[in-house]
Amino acid sequence: MRRRNCTITNKADQKAENLLQREFEAKAPNEKWTTDVTEFKVPHSDEKLYLSAFLDLYDRSIIAWVISDRNDNHLVLETLK
Template sequence: YRRITLALKNLSFTINHKCVQRLMQSMQLKSCIRAVKYRSYKGKVGKIADNVLQRQFKAERPNQKWVTDVTEFNVRREKLYLSPIMDLFNGEIIAFQLQRRPLFGLVKDMLST
């Protein structure tokens, strides 16, 4: 009824929103409720870390450069989140953590192992 009331006011009709609501109910008119489309992008959130590696993904000795990431997997219609630490010298996985929710504890627990 809100959009109908606004449209009527734009057409220079003076009518109360309650009257529009009552008329719509008596005529069994219902508004279409549209589902809000999900958008994961929220703009800049938090601090962006400095680019320390400068795209140099090779290490000259073990334990010189470690990288980490959080990856989402769908397993049997359920989401799982993997957070590994990888040594760039030989691609070895140093440690990893697997959880059902992508919380900060996922990365924190992985770093403490």
């Protein structure tokens, strides 16, 4: 028996508001943070790891980071904690 995939497409505009307006400098610590998730391929393996990090734009310091084998909301929320 063939299995059917059921997906729902959200056609709403998914763009986030541009709060920084390309102003990537901060005048005080904890004024502006940015975040990103980076994918790394483990050498000699099919495995991937994901690094979630928060950067303070005041002094460009990493203020929090978490590594996981899954790229999901849990990864980012753990980084925020």
